[in-house]
Amino acid sequence: MDQRPRLSDVAARVGVSPASVSLVLRGAPGPSAETRERVLAAAAELGYRADRTASLLARRRRHLLGVMLDVRNPFHAELVEELHVEADRSGYEVVLSTLTRNRDEDGAIETLLDFRCEALILLGPDADSSSLDKLAEQVPCVVVGRMERDAQVDVVRSADDVGVDAALDHLIGLGHSRIAFVDGGSGAVAQARRRGYRRAMRRAGLSARVLRGDHTEEGGVRAGKELLTDRPTAVMASNDRLAVGVMDAFLRAGVDVPGEVSVVGYDDSTLARLAHIDLTSVNQDAAGQARNAVRAAVSRLDGGRAQRSEFVLVPHLVVRGSTSAPVSRT
Known part of the structure; x- marks a missing residue:
């Protein structure tokens, strides 16, 4: 049985109508300053909380x-x-x-x-x-x-094409030419970023290398392990979770980031900002x-x-x- 205090309980405690209590709790004009103070004090004492669901249902919208x-x-x-x-x-x-x-x-x-x-x-x-x-x-x-x-x-x-371009311009500007891309799967967002990578690499006259991935850290770990056999100098991932997975695979294999391989993510999520990850990433x-x-x-x-x-x-x-x-x- 629901024992939560109701609007009527607050009204009874103060000795005013439920309508007056409702006005006070909604901050609407009408009740005096003294009444407002008493209603708010009673609501706090009783532990009254407005039923948001009932309030919404009572409205026309x-x-x-x-x-x-x-x-x-x-x-x-x-x-x-x-x-x-x-x-x-x-x-x-x-x-x-x-x-x-x-x-x-x-x-x-x-x-x-x-x-x-x-x-x-x-x-x-x-x-x-x-x-x-x-x-x-x-x-x-x-x-x-x-x-x-x-x-x-x-x-x-x-604008994903702008974000991908910024990441690749950064890597190319640092001197990287062997830049792999870890794909984010079949979704529309991942497809756009994959197209942007291929287009930017063609424009720079560089060979594209796309590794199958998904949107998870596990997908990044798998791609990172695959990259160990023919290691590029830089990796761009379709999202930060993939990038973190790639970095994890490299760390476990003794490959230094960024000393041996640079890694860039996408989303600039809370993962990227962690001090022990410190991931270069595209902010959206x-x-x-x-x-x-x-x-x-x-x-x-x-x-x-x-x-x-x-x-x-x-x-x-x-x-x-x-x-x-x-x-x-x-």
């Missing part, structure tokens, strides 16, 4: 933004933190639905629809354009992190992506915007201790 994310992705965690900040500023709540080993995108999205979220913000989805288009017919959708031109969804993304401006994603959703819901929008942010390279000039091998 739910003001819920559904966010799909990969729980294993540290960059998604940063985005979610910023999304919460922006949503709160706009008067919205955030509902999270995660991808896991046993839960795919369809299942995560279905959960958000079951919660009757007013709009969806999808972080790095792999769904094809047709599936996104069908989803957008049900509810406004914002896709974060990837290019999407065919579906009627709003897009917020980083998590706060900027979150801000524009929430604004895109709210402008449809509150402003009535119907036309599709796209926000492209310019990434920048953060140079740390995992890269240096190549050392001549004798």
Whole structure:
């Protein structure tokens, strides 16, 4: 049985109506300063907390933004933190639905629809354009992190070609010419970064070498072990998790980073900033992506915007201790 104190309990303690208590707790005008003080004191004494779910259900609109994310992705965690900040500023709540080993995108999205979220913000989805288009017919959708031109969804993304170019320009500028790339798998974001790597290497007149990977540290470890048999002087990974896996494989094999091999990641996640990792990585401006994603959703819901929008942010390279000039091998 639910024994939590209710609004009526606070009202009875103070000797005012529940409506007056509600006004005080919402910060609305009406009650006197003395009444406000007594209500807040009673609420604290009773341990009263507003039932957010009941409050939302009582409104004509739910003001819920559904966010799909990969729980294993540290960059998604940063985005979610910023999304919460922006949503709160706009008067919205955030509902999270995660991808896991046993839960795919369809299942995560279905959960958000079951919660009757007013709009969806999808972080790095792999769904094809047709599936996104069908989803957008049900509810406004914002896709974060990837290019999407065919579906009627709003897009917020980083210019991946610029980010990849910055990373490779840095390595080439240091004197590297044998630069391998650890692929991030079959997803749309990984494909864009792989294309950017191949294009940049062709432009520089260098031979491309792409190793199969995924989006995990384990994938990076496998690629790192493969690289040990024909070692390049530098490695760029499709994301920070892969880069950390590559560095782990090198460390266990006694290969010094950056003394023998330089390593660059992508996302500039919390992993990259750890002192013992100190990974050079491409920063995608998590706060900027979150801000524009929430604004895109709210402008449809509150402003009535119907036309599709796209926000492209310019990434920048953060140079740390995992890269240096190549050392001549004798």
